[in-house]
Amino acid sequence: MATRPLPSAQTSRRPRFFMRWYYWLLLVIVAGYGLAFAMHWDDRGLLWVLERFESPTERKESIWLPDYQAVIDGKALPGMEKDEASDLAYNPQTKTLFAVMGKNPFLVELNLQGDVLRKMPLMGWSNPEGLTVMANGLIAITDEREHMLSIVKVDADTRELQRDNFPKYDLGTSEDQNKAFEAVAWDSRNQQLLLGEERPPALFTWKSDGSQTLSGDKQKLASNELDIRNLSALAIDPRTGHTLVLSADSHLLLELDETGEQVSFMTLLGGFNGLKKTIPRAEGVTMDEAGTLYIVSEPNLFYRFEKQK
CATH class of the missing domain: 1.20.5 (Single alpha-helices involved in coiled-coils or other helix-helix interfaces)
Structure with missing residues (x-):
């Protein structure tokens, strides 16, 4: 066989x-x-393609984030390694920046090169996460843990701030109580505060005349263009009125126009836009009247971007 x-x-x-x-x-x-x-790389890819078809005029009328390059890349704020930088705002009256620290609550004033000018303890705040400069020395601060917004007065003689000395507004409940109102920006054109929930990302407005008094209640905006993993901070460009939306988890800065449509974006990964290394956790963003862009990242890093074209 x-x-x-x-x-x-x-x-x-x-x-x-x-x-x-x-x-x-x-x-x-x-x-x-x-x-x-x-x-959301698919969305970023689509937006990148659409950016190629924008005319020079349309680019000029927007912030146009692809043209920005880091000129100060990850400068350490001295002595604040354990304080967790949470947001950043530009003051057009003093030509300085204000940053809020969330873990150990205090307000810090910086010059435009990221040098510390003064530190002011925030007494009574639990977890300050967002801030914006309004008019006449007023600064709005959100407390994410307590779902509270305070509007404080800061001048050259301020050395500390007591929350109970200023008006407070209840921001209400959020879908995720632990990822609540983290961002705020003053919209002087429309006389309102723009508020941002961290997760799921959402936008709200609250009417104001620029004083310490808010009118009515907050109103939710359509957020179809917020295809980001979380919302860390907001800023309004004083030249175009466009909104900057920062996402730490997505390593992304997004530009929205007045109607809420995406216009341009900037990745915060190393090797792009002049960054040597990825921004670890971008938590605050602001822009001055010249169009210079500033970002702070946890734990204590400062970035400055300028338009190169």
């Missing part, structure tokens, strides 16, 4: 190796798709 030859070890190993390779490839594809979905 003829005997059938036994399969060689090489033949038997080949199918197993092929299946192993196939599963690894499938795993990589699924993981890559999941990462792209989570980071």
Whole structure:
């Protein structure tokens, strides 16, 4: 009787190796798709393509974030390594910046090069996360943990701030109570505060005449263009009226026009826009009247970007 030859070890190993390779490839594809979905790379890719068709006039009428380059890249704020920089705002009256520290609550004034001018303890705040400069020395500060907004008065002689000395406004409940109102920006054109919830990202407005008195209640805005993982900070460009939306989790700065449509974006990853390293956790953004852009990142890093074209 003829005997059938036994399969060689090489033949038997080949199918197993092929299946192993196939599963690894499938795993990589699924993981890559999941990462792209989570980071909204498909949306960024579409916006990048649409940016190519913007005319020079349209670019000139916007902030146009692709043209910005870092000129101060990750400058450390001295002595604030454990304080967690949470937001940043420009004061056009003093030509200085104000940053709020969330872990150990205090307000710090900086010059436009990121040098510390003074530090002011915030007494009574639990977790200050957002701030914006209004008019006449007024600064609005959000407390994310207590869902509270305060409007304080700061002048050249201010050395500390007591929350109970200033008007407070209840921001109400959020879908995620632990990821609530983290961002605020003063919109002088429309005489209102723009408020941002961290997760899921959402925008609200609250009418104001620029004083310490708010009118009515906050109103929710359509947020269809907020395809970001979280919302860390907001700023209004005083020249165009466009809104800057910062996302730490997405490593992204997004420009929205007056209707809320996406115009341009800037990635905060190392190797782009003059950044040597990825911004670790971008938590605050602001812009001055010249169009210079400023960002702060946890734990205590300062960035300045200027338009190069």
